[in-house]
Amino acid sequence: MYELLIENIRSKVAISEAEEEQLKKYFIPKKYRKRQYLLNGGDICKYFSFVVDGLIRSFTVDDKGHEHVVQFAAEGWWVSDMGSFLEETEAMYHIEAIEDVEVLNLTKPAMEEMLNELPVMERYFRILMQKNIVTLQQRVVADHSLTAEEKYLRLMEIYPKLIHRAPQQQVASYLGITPETLSRIRKQVAEKGD
Amino acid sequence: MYELLIENIRSKVAISEAEEEQLKKYFIPKKYRKRQYLLNGGDICKYFSFVVDGLIRSFTVDDKGHEHVVQFAAEGWWVSDMGSFLEETEAMYHIEAIEDVEVLNLTKPAMEEMLNELPVMERYFRILMQKNIVTLQQRVVADHSLTAEEKYLRLMEIYPKLIHRAPQQQVASYLGITPETLSRIRKQVAEKGD
DNA sequence: GAAAAGACTTGATCTAGATTAAGAGCACAA
DNA sequence: TTGTGCTCTTAATCTAGATCAAGTCTTTTC
Structure with missing residues (x-):
């Protein structure tokens, strides 16, 4: 269940086995079936989800009713409506399972506790976010060129x-x-x- | 010189006056004139730059010679070719001063030292990066819709x-x-x- | 396992915005 | 102060990709 997450963390920061063990307590494992929604746009996004198995997408629906896929998240990726999750505001995005999925959910309080108790995770998330920015900038350039x-x-x-x-x-x-x-x-x- | 940076940090995390003072030593203040390049595409990006005054842009040039602006950075913003800065690979972007600018430059070793000595900065950058992702995702959606x-x-x-x-x-x-x-x-x- | 509902394909037509091409307005250098 | 080269505007034309409209092929579902 946690192997993929641990592996992912270890690829970015060094953590001890004790930390590894402690980590697990912050997450809530959960399964969703194909076509099930993890988040409905307009709700508050309760989780930052690490995908252990399966495929998820986040998307918006515009005024004309057209869908726009913001992100795909397969095994080893994180997915959330980050704006909504962090600020506890209404979600702009829907999040839906494309396949049956297994995720590890992090609530906001759990994440805060984890970051306080395991400072190394602060670094892990910083690095994760940085890489994500690089990718998103490249996507913008690709879209334009x-x-x-x-x-x-x-x-x-x-x-x-x-x-x-x-x-x-x-x-x-x-x-x-x-x-x-x-x-x-x-x-x-x-x-x-x- | 450092007020804007401190203000920006304080808007995201709580820091003591001692930390505030210590912070300054990691940065190299620098000025660039209008049209001057902070980074030439293909070089290794040496700095993560905080803009104190003026306006900067980062951009690519595609095969057909068309420029694509990736980011504008005015007072209170950070700018860099993050991929190049972090991985020490050839920069994909050029960075140019649109106006005369004053920046605070952080080299990679200085940033690493800072993050080790002032762990609160790890949190600051994580939050900064998270917000940046939210903005970039919205930009992608806007471009598509x-x-x-x-x-x-x-x-x-x-x-x-x-x-x-x-x-x-x-x-x-x-x-x-x-x-x-x-x-x-x-x-x-x-x-x-x- | 039949049929209803989606998902993908293919073709005809349309259009937002690109491209091409001049001019007009400015800014800075000599 | 006067060019010389940018930047912006305006107009005419073109085109990549959207939209509209059937069909066909695949999943679900009962």
Whole structure:
């Protein structure tokens, strides 16, 4: 249950076995079924969730009723509506299980307690957040500089597995293109590639 | 010189006056003139810079020679090519002073020392990074869901001053639209709003 | 295991914003 | 103070990708 989390933490900071053991008490393991919502937009986001197994997405719905995928989170990733979680304000995003998932949930009080009792986790989260910023900036640049096809090929390079686990319309939404365009691009790429 | 930085830190974490005093020793104050580069893409980014006065931008240049503004940083903001700074790899971004600027530069060794000696700064940076992620996610959603005009109006709401300090072509680039389109939008908005 | 509901494909048409191309307004350097 | 080169504006044209509209193929569900 906790191996993946520990591994992830160890990849960023050094922790002792005692700390490792202590860590576990802050988390609430939980399962969600495919299509189940971890968070409904408008509610307060209660958890910062570490994905142990399965695939999750966060997304918004705009005025015209179009969905926009903000993030995919597979095994080893964290997901939350961070604004809502931190400020305890109404969530802008929905969070939904794309596959059956197992997560480790951290409530805000539990997270605060953990950060006070295990200062090394403060460093872990700082590093995690920093890497996330680097990735998000690259995504903005890609969105501004690449064609639809280039964006798709880039995603295939960075997260090759994801493309086959998430429905195409959600992949399209993540890329900021329509499902029709993605379908056409995939056809072209397949023809070129073979 | 350090007031703005201290104020910014105090807005996120509680620090003592002793810590406040100690803090200063890690930073190198520096000035850059308008149009001067703080970082050339391809170099290793040596600093994480806190802007005390003036305006800075970071940007990439794509294959076709088009610039893409990644970030503006005015007084009270941090700027860096974080990927390059952290991993000591070649920078993807250029960083340039838009106005004459005063910054407080943190080298990587100085930052590491600071984080070890003043653990409260670990928390400060975690919180800073978290907020940055929230902002970046909102930017991605805006890029995917709004029209060019809506993106411009949103920017006017969020950073009303910035629009008049940065050249219009750079504002356009930040929004992911062409300078021509921005010019037309500004005209329309002015006419509507009169 | 039939049928209803989604998810994906394919084609025709449309449009927001890009591109191309001049001019007009400014700013700073000589 | 006068160019010389930027930056911004305006107009004409073009195009990548959106929208609209059927179909077909796959899952669910009962």
